[in-house]
């Protein structure tokens with residue numbers, strides 16, 4: 001008798017919990033009317049501009065899912081099984097495996113390799129002429145098969161994580177062109193800029209990937225290449241965001257570091273989002289909980305800790321005067337345009 005009372009009590013608690021979860025699920029689902037577009041907050045910029053930090057901070061807010069550099073999911077995630085931000089290899093991360101299952105069912109690796117190669121081909125710099133000078137209808141018709149694959153991926157992310165906003169720090173302006181063609185995505189852009197000398201120093205400096213399924217160190221680049229890439233990326237992003245009035249915000253990484261709260265409020269205002277709570281512990285720190293950034297800086301692996309938002313100024317002391325001079329010349333005049 002006593003046992004059955006306990007069992008009944010347990011069942012009642014269990015039923016109450018299930019009902020509560022069901023109601024919560026319905027409420028969450030009700031927030032997104034059928035046919036509503038999925039918001040994608042795209043971080044565009046040169047490599048090594050601090051996008052992983054910004055992505056992670058945004059992802060701590062209710063309703064936001066930080067996906068990392070989603071453009072690399074095919075190769076680094078599905079094919080190479082590299083570490084997700086949660087610390088698990090891609091195929092052991094419950095979030096991403098559920099997303100892939102929802103979007104594609106079983107995936108064929110040969111097909112995924114083809115998708116990766118298509119993405120690489122479509123995001124080469126010379127493709128910018130196609131995106132700039134062909135009509136949107138022509139672009140859509142020509143790229144529809146691949147756009148449908150991307151659409152399945154982003155819709156599966158939104159459905160599985162129940163987020164309102166997907167944060168994507170892929171950075172490439174060409175990949176942004178692809179996302180903008182998908183009619184069911186509502187794309188907003190953070191144009192993240194960083195002092196090209198700091199960027200150049202970061203590309204020169206060895207940095208371990210901390211991932212057994214990747215090369216031991218992150219890719220490195222000389223100052224000429226990184227400066228050229230900095231100019232090209234920022235120039236192409238300028239061209240793109242001119243087509244997106246009211247949908248982009250330019251954020252200097254240095255301002256973001258010095259005034260994170262103010263910068264975050266600017267981003268949220270463009271996005272027209274008002275989360276219940278901003279993720280700060282103090283004005284300059286936030287709690288980095290488990291994240292699922294699929295690719296990006298290895299700092300995404302430092303979860304469950306309070307992150308102090310500090311500017312990395314090592315380059316100011318460690319970079320030679322000559323190297324600073326070379327980068328300053330190579331990135332003129334855009335460097336001055338961004339007040340560096």
Ligand SMILES: [Zn+2]
Pocket residue numbers: 084085086087088093094095096291292293
């Ligand atoms: Zn994960």
